[in-house]
Amino acid sequence: MLLTISTTARPATDLGFLLHKHPDKVQRFGQSFGEATVFYPEAGEQRCTAALLLDIDPVALARSRGKGSPDFSLSQYVNDRPYAASSLLAVALADVFRTARAGRCASRQELADTPLPLEIRLPALPCRGGPELAERLFAPLGWRVEAQPVLLDEGFPEWGESRYVRLALSGTVRLADALNHLYVLLPVLDDGKHYWIASDEIDKLIRAGGGWLRDHPERTMITRRYLGRRWAMARTALARLAELGDEPEERLAPAVSEEAAAEETAADEAAAAEAEAHAEAAEPETAEAEAAASEGAGVGKRKSLNLQRRIAVLETLEELGATSVIDLGCGQGELVGALLARPRFARVAGMDVSSMALTIAARKLKLDRMPDSKRDRLTLFQGALTYTDKRLSGYDAAVLMEVVEHVDPPRLAALEQVVFGHARPGHVLVTTPNIEYNVRYDFLTGLRHPDHRFEWTRAEFEAWAARVAGRYGYRVSVKPVGEPDPDLGPPTQMGVFVRD
Structure with missing residues (x-):
């Protein structure tokens, strides 16, 4: 550098x-x-x-x-x-x-x-x-x-x-x-x-920015990003900045939608869980980092989009009658844990490219203390979605929840072949952000996560889903996840693929 x-x-x-x-x-x-x-x-x-x-x-x-x-x-x-x-x-x-x-x-x-x-x-x-x-x-x-x-x-x-x-x-x-x-x-x-990012970062920010940050037109975004999108810390920092001058604190606080606020709550919860995990292991890739997409903040009463997405997937799997499910790109195991909590899912698997994410997932799921009856239903393993793997086959349903947007577009064809052509589960659920909705997140610039290679509009996702379904012998329907905006659609979109 x-x-x-x-x-x-x-x-x-x-x-x-x-x-x-x-x-x-x-x-x-x-x-x-x-x-x-x-x-x-x-x-x-x-x-x-x-x-x-x-x-x-x-x-x-x-x-x-x-x-x-x-x-x-x-x-x-x-x-x-x-x-x-x-x-x-x-x-x-x-x-x-x-x-x-x-x-x-x-x-x-x-x-x-x-x-x-x-x-x-x-x-x-x-x-x-x-x-x-x-x-x-x-x-x-x-x-x-x-x-x-x-x-x-x-x-x-x-x-x-x-x-x-x-x-x-x-x-x-x-x-x-x-x-x-x-x-x-x-x-x-x-x-x-x-x-x-610990609480002493607030002091560092005030020392370095106290002379100019209070009056900066982008002070809220600067504070939020500097403090890793931790809204509780950002509120404290903004309040301290307000005390440096005569400007009322409420003028320093951002105005946000309840959806953005709910997303921030999820981000803070995820951060707390990750901090606990550091007691024994280094930090893996965050499984649901999208929750920090908004630069706005607050404490919302609605369910976080993270939770709404997981509920939508679980309800759809039950409607489809699936009893064995593999979570492709399972991250730290949030969906895997929810599946295990429902006895109807007799076989549950989680696959991720990150071995450290799987380590954290095992810890969060308390794998070492899990009852044998539940442990026998679970399989966790490392793998990549762009390579054929016999371990991916044999499940009623496969879930790719906020996964495809992390894949480079030239490699999507390999993922499609692996999941729809080789593994060929009876059902495939794919959720991905709706980029049109991003304007509803205050101060968000670019995509919702720095690791996203792309994000689709509703029309682009529907076109991709229809092409993949037609090529590999599936029927597909697209469902909204989260409260839809009348003009922009839902924050997340889910494709439900059913094999002919």
Whole structure:
């Protein structure tokens, strides 16, 4: 990861005083996940540039993640963290430029208090929301923003844009403010952190953003994302921000739909369960991360969409008369547990690509203490939906609940062949988000989850379902899940496939 900070304030080498890093030296700072190096590619009277280079050691990163890390098992070694600016860079920046972030400079305090012409560049920045979001976050702080989207592959431009941007900021800003803007907004743009978010993150946010966040037009979204979409923590942070000025707290609170509020409640419940799981195991991929899709928040009285979806699947399975069910992409076992609670389902299986998710599922299901009568009904195993596997066959029904949207579109054909062509259960239930409904989630930018490869409109889902049904000898009907919007349809759609 690379971050450069340049100034043309003369003498430009005064940047070294402010950063407390001499332009003639290369300085290295050990981090638990690698090494940060500060050096100056140019240091003249008219222009000076300081560079922070963060070299990530993926093995050290995996070993240093403690009980609270949100990264799931596959991302321990294979991910974008060594290359793209994220919370890792924010943590290194906070450590290496600690005094500069505080706005202190014993020898040149008047310089530290003075806005300077600055240029900041980040060649690879994850930005869930695209260049427009970068503009919305940095422009109100006085920055001129140039955010260029990065193609997935320059050799294949038809593949479209990635979730990364090349970011260049320029403006006349106090250096301490510039560093604090980056410290807060880098993980906000990435929409994730590499460590578990505890209550002390509120204090960090207030310290870094107290001087500018209260008046930012996107303060609610910034607060929510920085705190990992934990609404209880976000409310506390927003209240504390309100106390910093005269603005009433109610004006800082977001207005949201009850549906969005219910989704947030589910997200907080999932977070609590995941935190408990960290006592014995590292964090797996969240099975129902969609519950955090909305940037709005509150405490709703309706059932969460997560729960409504599970109930709809269970009721449909009972209507179909299924007695043996396999949950494909079972995650941490929420649906598997609900199936086991109903004796009519004599055989229940859960398959997931993540071994760590299956470990957490076994723990949540209390597999080691499960009565033999129930344990004999259950099978958990690791597998991938894009490869034929004889263990997938022999069930009355298969469920893919919020799974297909995590598969790259070119690989959907393989999934279709495996499930509908090879396993060929009597019934297949597929649920997936309705992208048209996303506008009902306040502040949501992009898709509902950063791992979603796509999301379908109602027409696109119906067309896909009809094509698959026709090709593999099934009949299909599409049912709404969640309260439908009269114009946008339901938040989730479910295809019910019945083999001819």
